[in-house]
Amino acid sequence: MAFYSSVSAAALEQLNLPLYERIRINIQTRLVEQGWDPAQAIPTEQMLAQEYQVSIGTIRKAIERLVQEGLLYKAQGRGTFIRQPDFKDSLLRFFRYRDQEGKQTIPTGVVKSIKKVAPIKTINNHLKLADHMELIQLRRLRLVGSNVVLSEQIWLPESKFAPLLRFAPHEFGNLLYPFYYQHCGQFILSAKETLSFTSEQEDEDLNAHQGDLLVNIERIAYNLENQPVEYRVSLGQPENFKYELRIT
Amino acid sequence: MAFYSSVSAAALEQLNLPLYERIRINIQTRLVEQGWDPAQAIPTEQMLAQEYQVSIGTIRKAIERLVQEGLLYKAQGRGTFIRQPDFKDSLLRFFRYRDQEGKQTIPTGVVKSIKKVAPIKTINNHLKLADHMELIQLRRLRLVGSNVVLSEQIWLPESKFAPLLRFAPHEFGNLLYPFYYQHCGQFILSAKETLSFTSEQEDEDLNAHQGDLLVNIERIAYNLENQPVEYRVSLGQPENFKYELRIT
DNA sequence: AAGTGGTCTAGACCACTTA
């Protein structure tokens, strides 16, 4: 039983939850605590069944929810792996613009500036930071060709993301989240997005003046431990925005 | 085995699918074909296991997906029931307006007119109707107090919804889908929605002129057999629209 | 008290992947 981590021994015994739920929590905790390699399989169902001294069906039930939530995926014959989230349902994906040939294109991201800034009360609240905690602020544009289709501001807790300050804007690639993971060990697993409208914002990159109506997408992104670690505001022109979903 | 409907005997034998999937399809078909009472439980897991001559675990696996998709829900100790969909994720739900006391309110629906109209090519396409099939058109407003917050146009296939033409606009209640089911036997199970923007539309109910930017929400709603049976366009002022979602 | 779905077991065999 030395296998159980400190946190989980309590979780496994105390809570009035089904066995498979307690095991699910335990597995999730282990994955988060011990760090992990997205390329390497987690222990097999057989091994987990032995380790936890339960039947394999119970292990499968425990893992089922982790798969549904997107933390894991299964590959028959290979194993069960940590999943790289792709955010394919993000509202930002629905800003599609046509290039010269009329083809739909996903904008590329370019960081324009990065700096350390003083705490901002509302943003510290969003990130569940104490009032005195400093922030890192990025300005970033999303481009199709040379057209600016989205103008972004991003705030991160300085405590977790200080290593980013060593880089110049041009050293950031197209994608930010792999960069976060590589240099700060912060793995973004999920996010909450809000779509609304504003006519209060001015934005020279978007060529928008006070009074012009813009689409305003706020995102709070969460790491593996479900802590909010990024607050982002993206502004865009509404004309070419188109969002689809299926409901029941 | 007289229990199996005509459709399903084939489905159960022929397809190269897991047993629980073939049973799932069979159960789904039965629910759709035989009509049903949302207040009455479907056969118990024990009964289904006996009827299909499989173990109860297989029945549970078959029903699991129907529950996930929203067709059924389970109530421990009572049984498994057909679910009334609530469309709680609908984009339209995110038009929230404050009343005099500043409270958030969901708009009520009022039908302004209903009439039979000639085929409309794009709409017949959306509804997968032959070009010559006639339509029923409704105008409907969504109100908070006396403020118009959404202006809707709705098209239905005349072939399925003719009974609605007997009613005057004021006889339609706040909710349309129960009305469809009651009078036309069409049960709306799911829908696809698209959010975009238009400045092409004029709308006197919304007090919007050519050139004003409006939120445009299109919905195609599907019945139990997954046929598209309603096409709806809702227009609203963007100011108070706010939409949230969680992504991974 | 009777009946429902919820949890859990201890296997068996199959389908697929990798070496």
Added chain:
DNA sequence: AAGTGGTCTAGACCACTTG
């Protein structure tokens, strides 16, 4: 060939709802 997850069985007992 060996190892993975996928399917399926035939039960047992528990938690909850209803008469």
